[in-house]
Amino acid sequence: MIRNIVIAVLLIGLVGTAYWAYQDHQEKIAIMNQTENNYQRAFNDLNYQIDVLNDKIGTTLAMNTKDSLSPALAEVWRLTSEAHNNVGHLPLTLMPFHETEKFLTNIGDFAYKTSVRDLDKSPLSDEEYNTLKALYSDATEIRDELRSVQRKISDNDLRWMDVETALADTKGDSQRDNQVIDGLKTIDKNVKSIGQKSEYGPTFTSVEEKNIDYKNLSGKEITRKEAIELAKKYTGVSNAKTVSVTANKDGSKYEFYHVNLKSASTGNMIGIDLTKKGGHPIYIINDRQVSDAKIGLNDGYKKARQYLNNMGYQNMELFESTQYNNVGVYTFVTVKDQVRIYPEAIRIKVALDNGDIIGLGADDYLQNHDKERKINKPAITEKEAEKQISGKVMIMEKRLAVITNNLYEDVLCYEFMGTVGDDTYRIFINAENGHEEKVEIMHEARKVYDDVS
Template sequence: MYKWVIIGVLALALAGTAFWGYNERQEKNDIKIQAENNYQRSFHELTYRIDTLHDKIGATLAMNSRDSLSPQLAEIWRLSSEAHTDVGQLPLALLPFEKTEKFLTNIGDFTYKTAVRDLNKEPLSDEEMQRLEKLHDNAGQIKDELRNVQNTVLGDNLHWTDVELALSDDEPDHSDNTIISSFQTVEDTSGGFSDEKEFNSGALPASNEEHKFEGVTGKRINQKQAKTVAAKAFDLNTISGIEGGKSGKGSDVPLYSLSYQKDGESGYADISQKGGHVLTLMMQREREEPKLGLHDAQQKAQDFLEEQKLTEMEMVQSSQYDSVGIFFFVPVQNDVRIYADIVQVKVALDNGDILGYNARDYFMNHHERDIQKPKLSEEQATEKLNQNVKVQETHLALIENDTHEETLVYEIMGTRNDDDTYRIYVNADTGKEEEIEKQTTTEARFLQST
């Protein structure tokens, strides 16, 4: 009798184990299906947005009305930002994809800086129209490549979770994976026209040279620690839902590329593996009517910089687009502004949330400089200006000249005819005008009131 009792107990245990194993397998399968659905959605949205981006740029080239041009350029900026977020949702963190992301960034930077300009007073130049033509052609090539990938994925019923699995192994060659090899083609295509120098509209002096990431210091962190850093930057209470992985071997700096999506919000961040520094951050959500002014938003931006341990930073430019405040900060060394180390922060004007942050230039270039005293005095530098320019304020600054050499200049804010405000960079040793920028109305009013 005992024999049959033991057999019965063992049978029940075996049945229970089988049931538990089935539930465990079913749960893992459900998670895999959910991940696959998320990847498929992000990919098809990316393809759609690049398609729309191409059409919108084409429509811009055909426009004649300046009243319609600014909103159209702003729409292109929005689409490029959303496409960038879509890329962050795909399991490509271990695959070098920086050229495509840089191309999207270049589109966004160029169209944003053009959209916020007063196009009635300063219409698009012939050179800028040529840039738009080139952007249109380039976006068309990427669109075609993505459509090819899409047709292959749908036609062959390929799975993105297989991509994630393939990229997580130690094999350097993934040419047998159709999606990976197809996206490598997209990346190679983007590499032909992602040169930042071609699309820099000159709104601020910027670093275009290749540098080591001198500002990335500290101990290496693991992926869980990186998610904790990202959660704080995203203003989340938990790391649950944050996904991503390490950057590929082609990355210019080892990163954790992380993203999340929740309740209609999405976020994307690059965290350095060394030191756990936030290099870039992008948030997407619906925004309400502005409730904050630029002064309050600037304080939110400065508070965020301090959280990132970026101190001794000075705001040098601000602007407003719709319900977003955009601020540029540079570090100051011995009362000299260092423009190569520039940081951008975007603040939502409805509630003060941080929507964007780009500190790549800072961490790429930041180091202690040996800054020599200027040969010209401030008075001598201002004497070099056009006599119709009224000087409002002057600062010493370090910028990169046309040959990418750091040059000490006097940065002079001045007005002409009491209407137009200019930022003029005069070489502090020779008196040569290195660069002149016209400020938008919003920038001018804000800078004059600070």
Template sequence: MVYGAIARVALPVALVGLVGAGMWGYQEHNEKNSVLIKAENQYQRAFHDLNHHIDKLHDELGKSLVINSRSQMTPSLTNVWRLAYAAQSDVGQLPLTLMPFNNTEEFLAKVADFSYRVAVRDLDKNPLTNQEYQTLKSLYNNSKSIQKQLQHVQTKVIDKRLRWMDVETALASDDKKTDNTIIDGFRTIEKKVQEFPEVDWGVGIKSLDKKKQQRIKGIDGNPVSKEEAQKIALSFTGLDPANTKVEVDDNGKAETYSAYSVRLTSPQSPTPIYMDVTKRGGKVAWLMNERDVGEQRMSMEQAEASAKKFLEAHGFSNMVVAEKDGYEGMAVMTFVPEQDGVRIYPDAVAVKTALDNGTVVSFNSTEYLFNHKQRILSKPKVTAEQAKKKVNPSVKVTDQRLALIEGKNDGNEVLCWELACSFEGNSYMVYINAMTGEEEEIVKMTTGQESKATE
């Protein structure tokens, strides 16, 4: 009787439990599928956008070769610049981080820089030179090669219904025997770009390249061993050495600096923590903890205070927040040093803080490591009021401050008046050279992005 009574109660409870577990498992499965489908759709969109932008880029380069009007050349090269940057953005959205593709990305960046430099100058006073025309011809032919290979990959993707999620898995598994059409196609593109004949990009682009190499060499300090890198990583994260597994490897050849790639696994962290430690000086170049972020419990102001405390604890003093935005439960911030009231933008540090508990989940100091140095700042020859007069009269200037930025043309540092402006509901940053009064740069601020010149 007792057994029967227990059975009458226990059996329905067990059935409810089984049904509940089944429903939970089904829901969990559906949620995972939804995430995978969303990621796949994003990858497919980025890939087809890349094809579209490369097609248009090739067409626009061809158009620039037949234009005989200087007034038409400027908008054409402006389109080349826009399309090259759009293609770069598309590449950045594809799961290619584990596969060297830096030569192709660098090619697109140089196409953008070259076309921009020519487009913004007065072509009536300084028309296209014969050498620049030859450069355009080279870019046209090179882009044709990339276009052709991309179209080949696109056809295969459509015909075979290939998935980008499989690409991500194949690259992560590092299985060199894997026969993957997409991976092979992109490797072919990278190989072709490496084999492109040398292009004369002009003095300006060469100057920027030289500047970049100087910056990379700027990370100084004593050589650091793998064992030392391990200790640095543990100290930086504050994880218990006794309970933390640390894996240290050389980073890929595609990196712009020499470093150890470190992976830390610990009961103190729900997910592994990844970081790069430079081989010279033992500096942490970046850190990432891809843990799930819970419900928001902190304000953006609290997150900023937490990030600033983190930076101070790791030797970054006199830092002020220059940009701040909220994204998927995180505060995404850019900090820059302030020297004598001047914001030093080349020394920027990026920090992401989780809004559930205020911990830093991402940190990037590569620009700081490349650029940071002792500086003697000049006094501005142009006043703030004089700088404001250089701005379009229809634009409203809401704030101003001094800032050090990198010049677009040669990468050299320029002292500017940073003017926060608004026009027809949009926010812009206008940079006026504080020594000459010339307009150096205009940046449109995205929605939700805090103006650099706002406290």
């Protein structure tokens, strides 16, 4: 009798274990499929954008008037920005792809600087025209090589998840056998030689990508063990069932640890990137399902604010808050001498079903935060800046703010928030020379909630 009961209990346990393993396996497959789809979409979009970019550069060679040339070059600049974005969504963190990114940056900067000047007074020089011809040839070469990689992926049924696995392989054996990696390395190698041959003209100054070396980080370098403890602290997962730690490989633009934690109580997987120096969190991602909202956006703000305080960030205020899919997203920026420093931004995601912190993005803050930042006195007055704004705009708020312009330069501006009809705008006027730096339309869902500040 007892023997039968023991056998029955063991069978039930075995069935339960098998079912749990099956469910866990199915969840992993679903996550892998979703990730693979995202990678494929980013690569296909990148191919499309390089295709269009190549055509657009080609059309500029036949243009001769400001009315057609300026918009075309502005479109080239926009396409390079989108291509940059899609490169960032590919699993290339562990593989140098810097030359391709730098090439896109240089094309975008050349196109932007040329498009914003008065081409009637200062038309394209022969040297700049030759630069466009060279860029067209270079973009054609990159387009063809990307198409080749795309064909290999399609013909051989290759997966981007295998690329990620190969890049993470510490021995490097699988990297040598991966056709996608070989193809991308070839592209980056060829782009390097292209960049060395291309001349952008005497007036062109290359503006590299935003500085992501986190040169102003405080603290000592942390160990893997310390990274795990900090990961548990920042994610709130003290009872992790499984933990894995990966350090960055050679070629990464900054040193970091990536820690994955699986909560023993909820089963949720949470990922966090931490800088090696100081152990500062860069990103936190918890993709758990969020149920119906039980707290409001204002309560979510209080959770985000408390979390920010607990992390030790000071002199920050809420800039904007958004709600989507029962999640509140809150963007905080540094305030110094009553001036908002928009480049120093931190974004926090709060689940509005229970107030959990499920996401953080401190990348911008870590790149741009500088305790020694000096804010110069404006060269023009607020009234002089306001004269640069259309009389149709009803101004509601004004303040001083530091923004990053399209050339990745931090500039002090007068920020005006106003309305035209039912639309709300933010307008930034350079406090040094009175030039209009940026105009943004504020959609209803993005407006700052005054009652939480």
